[in-house]
Amino acid sequence: MTAIETKALRKEYNGVAAVRGLDLCIEEGELYSLLGVNGAGKTTTVKMLCSLTAPTSGEAYILGHSVTAERGKVKELVDISMQETAVARKLTVEENIEFYAKLNGQSKEETEETKKYIYSVFGLEKEAKKQAGKLSGGWQRKLSIALALVTKPKVLFLDEPTLGLDVIARRELWKTISSLKGKMTVILTTHYMEEAEALSDRIGVMKDGELLFSGTKEEMFEKTGKTGVEDAFIEIVTGGELNA
């Protein structure tokens, strides 16, 4: 089944287009990476797909539900981890999970199950009684992503999840994100090309609000004649100007 489908999706801010006529199709269970330089329109696209902001024109569907006409249903199906570490700083890890579960209508029993699930996926149990604000950057980011799983979304958006993390914390998060593959549809936006290369089933490249490429790594290499995602990305975005 198609998890995400967009048709001529467009978003303008004060007359300036941030996303221009995006046509995208992502299958259920895929891990799809959206790449692009700053201002390419990745975060705006993600916000439209989460029903956080309304498109100026065009349409998008999450598992067949319109992001404009069925916002309530879409919000039940998706969750997001933004590039900032979005946790309640003075609450413990456990309280953060309980808070987000209760906010989404989970009963006590469901909340307990959710905690077990989150602990098993992210290894957060040993940090459960610590205040979120006192965790290391890596653990805070893990918690931030973990909270997005509390609602057991069908489609998970990870907006630059490893931004600013050290290499060890980043690799640990890769492992966690990899473990989600197949269990839900994951849309990952990132500036790290090696991240996209290591994790993605398919890759999309955006520039100035337009989708320039969408396909597998192999198709990307074939199209550009390059052998790495970074070189292929630069080839697509700059038209080969920066590749020697």
Place this chain on the structure above:
Amino acid sequence: MRESLSRIITLTRRNMKEIIRDPLSLIFMIALPLFMEILFYYLFHGMTDQFDMKYLAPGIVVFSQSFLSLFTGLLIALDRASSFLTRLYVSKARPYEFITGYMIAMLPITFVQSVLFFTVGGIIDPSIFGVNMIFAVLISLVTSLLFISFGVLFGSVCNEKSIGGVASIVIMCQSVLSGMWFPVEGLSGGFMTLMKILPFRNASLAAQYALNGDGGVLVPTLIVLGYTAVIFTVSVFVFGKKMKAD
């Protein structure tokens, strides 16, 4: 409706924990005003009327509430900056539930403030103890809504770095324009008119009148409520706008 109420309670509990676990908020909202109440009474009472406990205690209660604008605003601004609010917006919660959650979370704090400062005032000067003290606590809850509304507005508009400066204007206005630190009788007409028009002196007067059983409590309370209604309406509108923009 039931689900909405449950979400408001969940948000309120979280916001209360965030405030109570911040040592700075407890220092500014509880410890500092308490220190000022005791110090100023023993230094200045008998010199001018406003340092008599029947005027000083209500003044301190409302002054301590002015810090609610800072800490409510700071909590909202930090939640916006960290995208915590954006995350919650993806949940089933609605903007009015967020605002209600922020506002109700402050009421137990302001209740503690007024009970503590009136009680300490009563221990120092037992003549202020009486049934009017309960009325004064209730009126204080009403005046606190003004400062909480300021906080919601500032938190929606400002970032976490600028909010200290903006909220300090309210704290300074409450300090200077309430007339709690100096005799107002000798002030010029223009300044006095400004004090009467703005909500700060009216908030102090409402608490003072309530504590002292003065029948004039209604007018300043209504003026404060009028300002609160306007600021609250604007803050709800701005909060909703900023939520979409963020």
